[in-house]
Amino acid sequence: MTVRVFVTGGTFDKEYDELTGQLFFRVTHVNEMLRRGRCGLEVDIETLMMVDSLEMTDAQRAAIVRACRECDEDHIVITHGTDTMVETARAIAEGVTGKTVVLTGAMVPYAFGSSDGLFNLGSAFSFVQSLPRGVYIAMNGRSFAWDDVRKNREAGVFERLEK
Amino acid sequence: MTVRVFVTGGTFDKEYDELTGQLFFRVTHVNEMLRRGRCGLEVDIETLMMVDSLEMTDAQRAAIVRACRECDEDHIVITHGTDTMVETARAIAEGVTGKTVVLTGAMVPYAFGSSDGLFNLGSAFSFVQSLPRGVYIAMNGRSFAWDDVRKNREAGVFERLEK
Amino acid sequence: MTVRVFVTGGTFDKEYDELTGQLFFRVTHVNEMLRRGRCGLEVDIETLMMVDSLEMTDAQRAAIVRACRECDEDHIVITHGTDTMVETARAIAEGVTGKTVVLTGAMVPYAFGSSDGLFNLGSAFSFVQSLPRGVYIAMNGRSFAWDDVRKNREAGVFERLEK
Amino acid sequence: MTVRVFVTGGTFDKEYDELTGQLFFRVTHVNEMLRRGRCGLEVDIETLMMVDSLEMTDAQRAAIVRACRECDEDHIVITHGTDTMVETARAIAEGVTGKTVVLTGAMVPYAFGSSDGLFNLGSAFSFVQSLPRGVYIAMNGRSFAWDDVRKNREAGVFERLEK
Numbered sequence: 254m255t256v257r258v259f260v261t262g263g264t265f266d267k268e269y270d271e272l273t274g275q276l277f278f279r280v281t282h283v284n285e286m287l288r289r290g291r292c293g294l295e296v297d298i299e300t301l302m303m304v305d306s307l308e309m310t311d312a313q314r315a316a317i318v319r320a321c322r323e324c325d326e327d328h329i330v331i332t333h334g335t336d337t338m339v340e341t342a343r344a345i346a347e348g349v350t351g352k353t354v355v356l357t358g359a360m361v362p363y364a365f366g367s368s369d370g371l372f373n374l375g376s377a378f379s380f381v382q383s384l385p386r387g388v389y390i391a392m393n394g395r396s397f398a399w400d401d402v403r404k405n406r407e408a409g410v411f412e413r414l415e416k
Numbered sequence: 417m418t419v420r421v422f423v424t425g426g427t428f429d430k431e432y433d434e435l436t437g438q439l440f441f442r443v444t445h446v447n448e449m450l451r452r453g454r455c456g457l458e459v460d461i462e463t464l465m466m467v468d469s470l471e472m473t474d475a476q477r478a479a480i481v482r483a484c485r486e487c488d489e490d491h492i493v494i495t496h497g498t499d500t501m502v503e504t505a506r507a508i509a510e511g512v513t514g515k516t517v518v519l520t521g522a523m524v525p526y527a528f529g530s531s532d533g534l535f536n537l538g539s540a541f542s543f544v545q546s547l548p549r550g551v552y553i554a555m556n557g558r559s560f561a562w563d564d565v566r567k568n569r570e571a572g573v574f575e576r577l578e579k
Numbered sequence: 580m581t582v583r584v585f586v587t588g589g590t591f592d593k594e595y596d597e598l599t600g601q602l603f604f605r606v607t608h609v610n611e612m613l614r615r616g617r618c619g620l621e622v623d624i625e626t627l628m629m630v631d632s633l634e635m636t637d638a639q640r641a642a643i644v645r646a647c648r649e650c651d652e653d654h655i656v657i658t659h660g661t662d663t664m665v666e667t668a669r670a671i672a673e674g675v676t677g678k679t680v681v682l683t684g685a686m687v688p689y690a691f692g693s694s695d696g697l698f699n700l701g702s703a704f705s706f707v708q709s710l711p712r713g714v715y716i717a718m719n720g721r722s723f724a725w726d727d728v729r730k731n732r733e734a735g736v737f738e739r740l741e742k
Numbered sequence: 743m744t745v746r747v748f749v750t751g752g753t754f755d756k757e758y759d760e761l762t763g764q765l766f767f768r769v770t771h772v773n774e775m776l777r778r779g780r781c782g783l784e785v786d787i788e789t790l791m792m793v794d795s796l797e798m799t800d801a802q803r804a805a806i807v808r809a810c811r812e813c814d815e816d817h818i819v820i821t822h823g824t825d826t827m828v829e830t831a832r833a834i835a836e837g838v839t840g841k842t843v844v845l846t847g848a849m850v851p852y853a854f855g856s857s858d859g860l861f862n863l864g865s866a867f868s869f870v871q872s873l874p875r876g877v878y879i880a881m882n883g884r885s886f887a888w889d890d891v892r893k894n895r896e897a898g899v900f901e902r903l904e905k
Contacts, residue, residue, distance in 0.1 A: 375538030701864030
C-alpha cells in the first residue's frame, strides 16, 4: 500500500524567521518527520500549497478535493491547518468517494520542541491504513468522522458534535 | 473508550545518567508524551516493570499476560523493548482473547531529540482503537499481526515474515 | 560573586500560543536554562518587564538603567530583544559606572529546538565574570563594547562599527 | 582572532546507536553547535581523537599537549570528557606557555534534549577570548585555573580545591 500525502501548510509546518521575528512557511517537515518515525510504508508526498488554513481560498480547497479524486492512491493523508480542517474535510467528503482520507495537523509547529505534530502524524498514518473508506480527522489521538467533529477553539481540541 | 497502558520499559523510557554516563530507567515518559500529543482519550497508565526487553524473565512476561487478561479494558497499549517484543506479543496472543492489544516501543529513547517514540505512540493509540480484536505490533508506521512479524536486527526495523 | 540577572523579554523568552497561533511572553526561561547549564554561580534573577525591544519605551529603558545602578551586585547580565539592545546598552553606559554589565539575547526563541539562546547565555555569564568594568553586548560568541557595535539587520548578526 | 578547537571526544559528542542500544562516537557536533550559536568568530576545528576521557592514554594526552604547542593560534578551546579533564589541563599547563587554553565538556550528550553542552561551549568560547594566558577549565558557568579545580564526582560538578 502506498500512502499519498498532500501537504497544505498549517501550524504543522510553520517556522521562525529570525530576521523578521515572524512565523512563516518554507518547506514541509513531513519527510523529516517520517524519517524520524522510521516509517516503513511507501509514501508519496506532494506539497499542494503552504497556507494558513484561515486564509485558504475556495479555489485552493477545490484543488485539494481534485487532488484527492485524481490521484491513483486510495489512502490519503492531508496535513492542514486546524482552523478550517473541518471545512476541508466536508468538501472532500462531498467530492471524493471510495477512498480513505485522513486530515491531520498540529497545535504547535513541529519546529518547536513541544510540538504535537509527530504524535499526530503517527496517528494519521495508522488510521489511514485501518479505517474503512471515508473522510476523517485525526487529532488528539482520536479519529473523527468528517460530519461529527468540530474544533473547540477555546480548549484547542477537536471533539464530537454530540458532546 | 478507556485505553489501558502497560509500561514495561525498553529503549522508549531510557534516560542518561550524568553521574555514571550510563543509560538507565527512572520513570516512564508516557504521561508526558500523551500530554504533548494533546491526547483526548481516557487513559489509565500502569508501570508493570522497567526492564530491557533482552533481560525480561519468563515470570515478568507472564505478569504482562496476566495484567492484559485481568484488566477491565478491552483496548490495551503496551510499551516494550523492541528486542523481544515479538516474543511477548506471542505470549499475550496465547493467553488473552477478546481484546485488542498493541505493543509499541522505540529505537531511540524519547529523551533524545531524534526519538521515534512520539510517532510510535501516536500510531499505537490509533491502531488500538481501529483494529479488530487481536494482538499487534505497531512500529515503523505499520501494524503487524503477532504471528507475522520479526525484528530485522541489521536494519533496525520490523517486517512481515513473508518478505 | 553573585551575578544579577535582569530579564526584559525579547525573542529569547517568546513562546507559541497554541490557541491564537501568535508568539507571546509568559515567564522567563532563564532559570530553566541555568539549571540545564548546571550553572554553579550564585545568581539572582529579576524580571523587570517582558517586552519586544522594538516596543520598549523610554520609561522602561530608564527603569533598566535604574535597576543596574541601584542593585548591590557589580556583575549584571541583562536578557533583551536584539533590535534595540545597542540603544539600551548606551543608556546604561551613560547612567551606570563601576559595574560590568553584559546584555544578551537570541535570534530564535529558546522554546524552539534550534535556538541560540543557551549558547548566548553561557557566553554572557562568562564575559560578565571576566571582562573589566563597562557595558558590553554578548552575541555571536563575541563581546562588543557598547559604543562599538551595531546589529546588522540583513544578516541577523552583531558587528563592530569599523567593519 | 582565530580560535583553534581541538576535539577529543567525551560525553559532549556521544550519540545513541539504535542498533546496539549503546552510546558511541561518530563525528563531532561542534560545527553544528557553533552554527546554532551563530558564532561569528573565525574558528578552526580539528578532531584529534574521539575517546572517553577515562580511556585516554598517556600517548593521546601527549598528542593534545603537542597540538596545543605547535598550532599557530594563541586561543585554544578543547572539548574533552569530564572525568580526566583536570589531568589533561595539568599536562597542557606543564607543556605549553604563552597561550590561553580552555577545556570544556558536557555532563549530558549534546544529542540529548537536556544537554548542557551548548551552554558550556558558549562559555568556553567567551573565556578563551577574555582570560589572560594560562590553562583553564570552563564548566558550570565558571572558569577554573588548571591547578585549582577538581571534579566532584558525587555531585557531577567542578569546584575549587579550597572549597
